[in-house]
Amino acid sequence: MSNGAALTLDPLRLVARWSLRTADHVGRFSFLIADMFRGLAEWRIWVPRTLEQATAVGYGSLFIVLLVAGFAGAVTSLQTGYQFTGTLPLYYAGAVISESMILELGPVLTALILAGRIGARYAAELGTMRVTEQIDALESLGRSPVSHLLIPRVIAGLLVIPALTMFANATGIIVGYLTAKGSLGLTYADFEYGARYFFRPLDLWYSAIKSVCFAGALTTIPCYLGFNTQQGAEGVGRATTTAVVSASVAILMLDALTTKLLLVAK
């Protein structure tokens, strides 16, 4: 204990300890990802479990994702009206609403919500399985926890999250249009003209690529943290909160990165 207190007082040691821990995490995380790629060969095991996970996670998340997307569309629409009325032609609103939904709000808000829903769920489930020795039990039967537990969860996320993102995009745009119609008197023809004028097919791809990256982060990080849980109920709690926070941070960092790589490079 006295040792711990001394460590926290010495900034150099603190940094050293932090870097060691980070390096350890990065190393073990990479090994786990490599394990998952190797486990893909056991498709007989993970395919049926993936479908189970995907239905469990997908249906359950649909409502909250659409709710958030709807509000995001409405707020974008109201703000566009507030900032642009009188200065720009009205059809611009159509462009702003659809582009900001597809490019940013749809993928990012969906991912952040799901980091709290799916990420927390994965970390807590796997953490509990770890501390109650269920993962050891699986190994003791000569079965691989990676292909029984991790691959199905990650792939279910990779399938479901981009799909949810597309629903979120659509909902956001529709609600945004309806709000603009109510508050600005925007006609459907104007809206469609604006939306089409600035739309490139690449944008939808971009939205999908982004959501796949986010899905990767928000499934693998919680799986890794849950899988390596230690020390009972407290450990499960710690793994879950850490999972949500680090998945959210990873999503925001990936957001900046993908925007820079895919949009700005053009």
Add this chain to the structure above:
Amino acid sequence: MIELLDVHKRFVENVVLDGVSLEVKDGETLALLGPSGVGKSVTLKMINGLLRPDAGDVIVDGLHVPQLGRKELATLRSRIGYVFQYGALFDSMSVAENIRLGITDETCYNDAKFCEDRVLECLRLVNLPPEVATKYPAELSGGMKKRVGIARAIAGQPKYLLYDEPTSGLDPVNADVIDGLIERLRDELGVTSVVVSHDVRGSFRVADRVALLWQAKIRAVGPPDEILASKDPAVLQFLERDLEMTLIQAESREGEGERGGETRGRNV
């Protein structure tokens, strides 16, 4: 054959095993006794590779467990049944699915009819009614969970069985059923077993040999009567304390038996 050769294990500064050597011959049942927290579960987990020794070697079926790759370890484990101290049932699956996962042979595992029969047979062996098959672990009592854990471990007809306190938390009748099962598996199928236990009386009955783990080392090992006749103060201390406990338990059980019987009669 299971062999531990000079095995060392520590968790940070807590030295749990300090040069443990042990041998379990084919077809033999060894009882591993010792006070709580001495490292019995740790020793058992070394045998099927769930924990790795810091130094020393573990040889099972001629294979050096700590050096095995992922694939070979999985194949070896499918021949070793492990009964976890706290059951470790998969709580998102029904009892039947839990036991089915214990069927380690892939062709058998994919044969639905075979699995159904095997699940029912295993339930019968651990004295559980067939209705339990559709229940979930959360709906079971502690002793039932324990017995489902045993059913899962024996479902794959393993050559080796490692029991971590198979009878703790069971009533005397079911404890006897499990002890009988351990004996039958040895006599009829030639299974090699290690039974970790607190229960001196039960384990002296089922074991061919008994080993006492005491302060990170194997203090004594030999046939039950030899251990009972031992003059080693550690053995005496452990046995006396434990025999006293069993005597007290037995006495109080007899006292409660009459009253317990009445209440049970009324419930049924």
